[in-house]
Amino acid sequence: xxxxxxxxxxxxxxxxxxxxxxxxxxxxxxxxxxxxxxxxxxxxxxxxxxxxxxxxxxxxxxxxxxxxxxxxxxxxxxxxxxxxxxxxxxxxxxxxxxxxxxxxxxxxxxxxxxxxxxxxxxxxxxxxxxxxxxxxxxxxxxxxxxxxxxxxxxxxxxxxxxxxxxxxxxxxxxxxxxxxxxxxxxxxxxxxxxxxxxxxxxxxxxxxxxxxxxxxxxxxxxxxxxxxxxxxxxxxxxxxxxxxxxxxxxxxxxxxxxxxxxxxxxxxxxxxxxxxxxxxxxxxxxxxxxxxxxxxxxxxxxxxxxxxxxxxxxxxxxxxxxxxxxxxxxxxxxxxxxxxxxxxxxxxxxxxxxxxxxxxxxxxxxxxxxxxxxxxxxxxxxxxxxxxxxxxx
Ligand code: PMP
Numbered sequence: 001x002x003x004x005x006x007x008x009x010x011x012x013x014x015x016x017x018x019x020x021x022x023x024x025x026x027x028x029x030x031x032x033x034x035x036x037x038x039x040x041x042x043x044x045x046x047x048x049x050x051x052x053x054x055x056x057x058x059x060x061x062x063x064x065x066x067x068x069x070x071x072x073x074x075x076x077x078x079x080x081x082x083x084x085x086x087x088x089x090x091x092x093x094x095x096x097x098x099x100x101x102x103x104x105x106x107x108x109x110x111x112x113x114x115x116x117x118x119x120x121x122x123x124x125x126x127x128x129x130x131x132x133x134x135x136x137x138x139x140x141x142x143x144x145x146x147x148x149x150x151x152x153x154x155x156x157x158x159x160x161x162x163x164x165x166x167x168x169x170x171x172x173x174x175x176x177x178x179x180x181x182x183x184x185x186x187x188x189x190x191x192x193x194x195x196x197x198x199x200x201x202x203x204x205x206x207x208x209x210x211x212x213x214x215x216x217x218x219x220x221x222x223x224x225x226x227x228x229x230x231x232x233x234x235x236x237x238x239x240x241x242x243x244x245x246x247x248x249x250x251x252x253x254x255x256x257x258x259x260x261x262x263x264x265x266x267x268x269x270x271x272x273x274x275x276x277x278x279x280x281x282x283x284x285x286x287x288x289x290x291x292x293x294x295x296x297x298x299x300x301x302x303x304x305x306x307x308x309x310x311x312x313x314x315x316x317x318x319x320x321x322x323x324x325x326x327x328x329x330x331x332x333x334x335x336x337x338x339x340x341x342x343x344x345x346x347x348x349x350x351x352x353x354x355x356x357x358x359x360x361x362x363x364x365x366x367x368x369x370x371x372x373x374x375x376x377x378x379x380x381x382x383x384x385x386x387x388x389x390x391x392x393x
Contacts, residue, residue: 048379070276071274079101082096089221101261115140118138124146157190171202172204175207180210180325180327182320191222198229207224210241210242214297219298240252240253315387316393328374329371337370353389
């Protein structure tokens with residue numbers, strides 16, 4: 001083909017590092033919800049207040065002049081508080097000096113952990129459906145995501161399938177419990193199997209536990225930090241945004257053994273260097289002065305979950321079980337046969353309720369799956385308005 005008729009290539013625009021990445025489905029659906037005045041049960045953020053003690057502590061910290069860089073790894077007082085909280089929750093106290101790093105949200109911790117340890121050509125196993133920030137992190141590190149599906153009904157891992165996906169190039173396995181988007185949780189037996197699977201390998205574990213405090217029906221969260229054979233090889237990621245209803249503050253942390261923490265901190269140092277100082281003081285006070293908040297978070301959300309599920313009984317949407325997290329998956333096959341992304345656009349534009357389709361969480365979505373994700377971390381009036389619209393379908 002003559003040069004002048006070929007595609008125009010702008011020499012200033014390099015080949016994309018992330019050619020398969022577009023705008024996240026959460027942003028797309030939130031924008032569509034805003035344009036059409038829809039009730040937004042799509043993006044996972046609470047629409048109720050942040051605890052007053054936390055807001056007061058944040059204002060106080062700023063008024064008191066704590067407005068400059070924090071130490072790169074996090075304020076020592078906050079890392080101490082996190083270590084004590086971890087002991088309180090999981091019976092294991094990480095060393096705050098060498099094993100706890102404060103990050104700008106769980107997302108930064110995930111990116112740092114992957115960038116710090118995954119080399120070009122290595123593989124990272126992810127369990128589909130999975131949260132959308134994992135694969136871009138793996139690709140930016142030059143690695144390859146190997147997708148292993150969860151069971152399409154209960155979203156449990158098939159550890160034998162995971163074992164079969166392991167190759168000599170496998171560097172990391174990524175797990176998420178409570179799980180986004182399904183709310184499934186890993187149990188004791190999963191942790192035992194995981195321990196057996198990884199024993200004697202060089203495979204690291206990245207455990208995304210940002211919904212750690214949101215578990216229901218008296219269950220306990222099976223953190224990787226409870227299991228010595230797992231935590232010796234793990235980055236465990238938490239998010240204050242999820243625990244304290246302040247996703248916009250973007251503060252989280254990572255617990256990992258000293259050698260892994262050293263590597264993670266190298267990336268963190270040149271990624272963000274440090275995290276918003278006043279919030280670090282505020283979270284320190286919140287953990288110390290109101291531990292009932294994180295201890296009681298499942299109890300706080302449970303009535304919201306139960307009420308929403310009861311309301312859904314009056315619609316043609318079939319709710320799936322929700323053992324953890326603040327998302328409700330619903331099967332809409334009684335309402336429509338559209339595929340899920342199309343269905344979500346239709347639901348938002350024509351019926352005023354924004355939901356999140358499940359297919360973007362997969363490399364290969366199961367054929368014919370008719371599930372969407374609704375977030376119930378909302379005021380009763382928001383949920384009532386959504387249900388009123390869903391009942392008409
Ligand atoms: N992991 C999962 C499973 C999430 O749902 C989220 C937030 N939606 C994150 C990580 C990121 O957490 P943060 O907002 O603290 O960056």
